[in-house]
Amino acid sequence: xxxxxxxxxxxxxxxxxxxxxxxxxxxxxxxxxxxxxxxxxxxxxxxxxxxxxxxxxxxxxxxxxxxxxxxxxxxxxxxxxxxxxxxxxxxxxxxxxxxxxxxxxxxxxxxxxxxxxxxxxxxxxxxxxxxxxxxxxxxxxxxxxxxxxxxxxxxxxxxxxxxxxxxxxxxxxxxxxxxxxxxxxxxxxxxxxxxxxxxxxxxxxxxxxxxxxxxxxxxxxxxxxxxxxxxxxxxxxxxxxxxxxxxxxxxxxxxxxxxxxxxxxxxxxxxxxxxxxxxxxxxxxxxxxxxxx
Amino acid sequence: xxxxxxxxxxxxxxxxxxxxxxxxxxxxxxxxxxxxxxxxxxxxxxxxxxxxxxxxxxxxxxxxxxxxxxxxxxxxxxxxxxxxxxxxxxxxxxxxxxxxxxxxxxxxxxxxxxxxxxxxxxxxxxxxxxxxxxxxxxxxxxxxxxxxxxxxxxxxxxxxxxxxxxxxxxxxxxxxxxxxxxxxxxxxxxxxxxxxxxxxxxxxxxxxxxxxxxxxxxxxxxxxxxxxxxxxxxxxxxxxxxxxxxxxxxxxxxxxxxxxxxxxxxxxxxxxxxxxxxxxxxxxxxxxxxxxxxxxxxxxxxxxxxxxxxxxxxxxxxxxxxxxxxxxxxxxxxxxxxxxxxxxxxxxxxxxxxxxxxxxxxxxxxxxxxxxxxx
Ligand SMILES: Nc1ncnc2c1ncn2[C@@H]1O[C@H](COP(=O)(O)OP(=O)(O)OP(=O)(O)O)[C@@H](O)[C@H]1O
Ligand SMILES: [Mg+2]
Numbered sequence: 124x125x126x127x128x129x130x131x132x133x134x135x136x137x138x139x140x141x142x143x144x145x146x147x148x149x150x151x152x153x154x155x156x157x158x159x160x161x162x163x164x165x166x167x168x169x170x171x172x173x174x175x176x177x178x179x180x181x182x183x184x185x186x187x188x189x190x191x192x193x194x195x196x197x198x199x200x201x202x203x204x205x206x207x208x209x210x211x212x213x214x215x216x217x218x219x220x221x222x223x224x225x226x227x228x229x230x231x232x233x234x235x236x237x238x239x240x241x242x243x244x245x246x247x248x249x250x251x252x253x254x255x256x257x258x259x260x261x262x263x264x265x266x267x268x269x270x271x272x273x274x275x276x277x278x279x280x281x282x283x284x285x286x287x288x289x290x291x292x293x294x295x296x297x298x299x300x301x302x303x304x305x306x307x308x309x310x311x312x313x314x315x316x317x318x319x320x321x322x323x324x325x326x327x328x329x330x331x332x333x334x335x336x337x338x339x340x341x342x343x344x345x346x347x348x349x350x351x352x353x354x355x356x357x358x359x360x361x362x363x364x365x366x367x368x369x370x371x372x373x374x375x376x377x378x379x380x381x382x383x384x385x386x387x388x389x390x391x392x393x394x395x396x397x398x399x400x401x402x403x404x405x406x407x408x409x410x411x412x413x414x415x416x
Numbered sequence: 417x418x419x420x421x422x423x424x425x426x427x428x429x430x431x432x433x434x435x436x437x438x439x440x441x442x443x444x445x446x447x448x449x450x451x452x453x454x455x456x457x458x459x460x461x462x463x464x465x466x467x468x469x470x471x472x473x474x475x476x477x478x479x480x481x482x483x484x485x486x487x488x489x490x491x492x493x494x495x496x497x498x499x500x501x502x503x504x505x506x507x508x509x510x511x512x513x514x515x516x517x518x519x520x521x522x523x524x525x526x527x528x529x530x531x532x533x534x535x536x537x538x539x540x541x542x543x544x545x546x547x548x549x550x551x552x553x554x555x556x557x558x559x560x561x562x563x564x565x566x567x568x569x570x571x572x573x574x575x576x577x578x579x580x581x582x583x584x585x586x587x588x589x590x591x592x593x594x595x596x597x598x599x600x601x602x603x604x605x606x607x608x609x610x611x612x613x614x615x616x617x618x619x620x621x622x623x624x625x626x627x628x629x630x631x632x633x634x635x636x637x638x639x640x641x642x643x644x645x646x647x648x649x650x651x652x653x654x655x656x657x658x659x660x661x662x663x664x665x666x667x668x669x670x671x672x673x674x675x676x677x678x679x680x681x682x683x684x685x686x687x688x689x690x691x692x693x694x695x696x697x698x699x700x701x702x703x704x705x706x707x708x709x710x711x712x713x714x715x716x717x718x719x720x721x722x723x724x725x726x727x728x729x730x731x732x733x734x735x736x737x738x739x740x741x742x743x744x745x746x747x748x749x750x751x752x753x754x755x756x757x758x759x760x761x762x763x764x765x766x767x768x769x770x771x772x773x774x775x776x777x778x779x780x781x782x783x784x785x786x787x788x789x790x791x
Contacts, residue, residue: 315482316515318502320529320580330528334519 146394153184153387164383184388193372194389198396200367204283204358205351208290212347213340215291216298220339221332223299224306235303238296250289250360257285257361281363289357294350298343305339306332338411345404353393369393422632423647424457431494433458433584433616434479439488441474441640448474449485450640461610461617463627465663466637472620473512474640476586479618480509493583503532508582512589514573516561522572523548523557529580547575550609567598574606578613587619591626603629624664628652636660652712658789661710666745668716668756670709674701674788682788684709687752693728697788708789713759715785718746718771719778726780732756734775746771748779 155164188194223234241249256262257280264276279285309332317327333340355370362368369389376386424430432455441449448471456462464472477483478490481502489496497505508529516525526547530540548554551571556564561572570590577585590606591599607630610617621627627634628648635645636659644651644660655661658669670693672686677694682701684693686709693709701707722729735755736747739762746758758779771777 310513310515312511312513312515313517315480315502316509316511316517317528318482319480319507319509320576321503321532323503326532331517335517337519 149387149390152383153385153391154181155384156181156183157382157384162383163381184384185392187385188388188392193367194369197367197369197372198392201352201354201369202396204286204290204368205348205354208287208294208351209344209348211287211291212294212298213344216295216343217302217336217340219295220299220302220306223303224309231307238299238303241296246293247356249293250356253285253289253292253361254280257288280361281366283362283366285361285363286358286366286368289361290347290351290354293357294347297346297350301342301346302336302339305336309335338407341407342404345400345407349397349400349404352397422459424460425455425633430457432456432491433460433493434618435489435491436475437489437491439478439485439490441471441478441483442486448640449478451488452640452642454635454642454645456616456618458616459614461607461619461630461632463631463634464618464620464637465622465624465627465634466643467663468622470637471640472637473588475637476509476588476618476620479584480507480586481505506583507586508577508580508584509586509588510573510577510590512592514561514569516569516572516576518561521558521560522553522564525561525572526576526579528576533580543579547579550578550612551575567594567602570594570602574609578609578615581613582615584616584618587617589620589622592622599626600629606630628664636663654787655710655789657791658708658710661787661789666713666757666759668711668713670711670754672707672709674705674707675703676701681783682707684788687750687754690730690750690752693786694783695728695786695788696783699788699790701788701790705790708791709786710789711756711781711786713745713757714743716756716758716779716781718748718758718760719780720770720775722778723780727783728786729778729780730756731776731778734771734773734777737771737773746777748777 152164157163158165219238223231223238226234254261258264259276259278259280261280263279264273267273268276279288313331313335314327317331318324322330353370353373354368355374358366358368358371359374362371373386373389373393376382376389380386434454434456436452436454439449439452440447452475464475466472474483478485479492481497481500481504484498490498492505492507497507517528520528523544527540527544530543535543544557545554548557551574553568553571553575556568556572561569564572574587574590577587587606591602594602603626606617606619619627619630628651631648633645634648634651636643636651638659644656646654651660651664655664661667662669670684670686672684672693674682674684677683680696680698682695682697684695684707686693695709717723717726722731730750732748732750734746735749738745738747742762743759744762746760748756748758750756756779
């Protein structure tokens with residue numbers, strides 16, 4: 124009895140400490156007013172005076188978010204960028220995962236290593252490296268000019284294109300790994316059965332391989348979409364001034380404007396937006412677990 | 417008028433449905449199928465039997481189109497099918513693992529092949545329903561493969577491979593996963609279905625009893641070669657080699673030297689101080705040639721007294737008795753140390769068995785009861 128209680132209590136305590144408590148703090152700040160102080164908002168709470176604190180709360184920060192169209196535009200553009208880059212990641216990740224799953228047995232561990240290898244260096248350093256690649260004097264432009272494809276350098280850095288490249292690059296492993304896992308588990312005789320029943324290679328792929336890797340595709344898409352939506356580092360380093368993403372707005376509200384309450388309100392809304400795909404993702408995982416024979 | 421026996425392999429006018437001609441299949445240096453020629457006729461239920469790794473699956477995969485022979489040709493209804501890809505062959509395969517599509521219902525699994533052809537929708541539905549009825553799966557049409565039992569899954573796989581009415585159906589160890597009782601029922605079901613649909617079946621099995629039960633002819637293979645192709649009763653009663661005799665069923669093999677005694681009759685000297693044995697054979701043996709006498713345990717009678725008119729009789733003592741329910745197998749040790757198995761039906765209760773351990777008994781069999789083999 125006691126043991127079971129502890130077993131259940133540990134993950135819940137973890138969630139409570141690392142998710143719920145910070146969220147309540149952020150929620151509390153979002154319901155406060157800005158002030159020139161440290162920390163830069165009132166009311167701050169002494170936990171003894173909860174009733175008084177509650178009476179001072181107000182929702183003007185949330186109202187504010189609906190009044191300045193910067194915010195909803197940023198949300199919308201984030202969703203768009205996240206969605207599009209998820210699709211691009213899928214378009215690149217699926218063939219890679221497919222090739223890995225079809226590669227000779229003895230190569231697979233190496234290929235898997237190569238996919239995970241980028242995680243061995245800091246994310247920030249890798250994004251900086253892309254600045255070096257994509258800038259006007261960067262490797263990509265030098266290479267393209269050397270081959271003679273272009274005569275003047277392309278402006279890629281500080282545009283949305285660079286953001287897409289950055290996101291696709293950074294999150295590709297999260298797309299490849301779950302898809303690879305489903306493809307690897309797939310019984311190769313299913314493809315033979317499909318061909319035996321009259322399918323060409325191509326139609327066997329669409330009718331059997333793709334539906335059977337559905338769970339991997341869904342998992343990969345969520346694993347890319349969810350963090351991409353709130354992404355801050357990539358748009359601020361690779362994107363331009365016109366790149367509008369909510370993660371960047373959030374950062375600017377916090378550190379440039381020092382308007383913690385509005386920034387917190389932005390974060391709370393972002394979380395609410397993310398809850399929808401997260402719940403869908405959970406449901407998919409659960410259904411998958413139930414469908415396992 | 418006697419009913420005509422189904423034996424197209426004896427009829428020179430019959431054209432075979434499948435003809436392997438000097439087919440060799442190599443994987444790298446390894447020869448999986450070795451210069452093999454074979455003919456299979458329409459409406460046959462043909463069984464491939466042999467030890468693990470002898471190339472049975474490879475034969476099937478070449479027929480289905482998943483492997484190409486290294487050399488030789490494979491004809492289906494007179495046409496060389498080697499260059500024809502798997503999806504264009506009028507051949508369907510029932511996979512050992514069933515290979516049912518887990519994301520499709522039973523109905524859609526069966527309809528899968530039909531939907532790939534140009535068949536109109538209502539005809540597809542009618543055909544699928546027909547298949548469901550044939551395999552008694554009507555109740556499960558809407559279920560997914562993981563929601564039905566192993567035996568039902570096996571029937572779905574069968575229905576799916578039959579749905580397109582292939583000229584040839586390949587079954588690779590179709591009953592491997594079933595328990596003994598279900599296996600037996602399914603064997604009879606398979607034979608029924610084969611008869612009603614008139615499809616030619618080629619079945620691979622490890623289980624010799626299964627091969628004997630279902631097949632019109634059995635091919636015994638070893639190391640990529642055919643050892644003997646014949647009807648089940650001929651394989652059992654007149655094997656052509658010690659290998660086949662030993663592979664199919666239980667057998668006693670006695671080595672000796674043959675010498676002619678008369679028309680088709682040979683004397684076999686097999687041990688010092690033992691009376692020679694006699695056996696009929698239509699094979700020729702030269703004087704003194706080494707030969708093997710193969711005797712099935714059930715052809716050997718066991719008695720307390722020396723039988724008066726037996727062609728062959730040897731004396732020994734009972735070493736062991738294996739009780740098999742309907743039968744008992746007696747392991748009898750001869751003076752030279754050789755052990756002979758004899759089988760009798762248990763028509764009486766166990767407690768009234770006439771012989772017990774260490775009893776001295778006589779074993780006897782007729783000259784036609786044994787088969788004389790060169791090797
Ligand atoms: N793709 C392959 N590459 C290399 N060797 C192979 C390949 N497929 C089969 N073999 C070899 O060919 C031989 C025959 O294989 P096959 O699968 O036909 O045996 P089988 O008679 O079906 O055996 P089992 O009864 O165990 O299923 C085996 O020795 C096997 O190792
Ligand atoms: Mg096999």
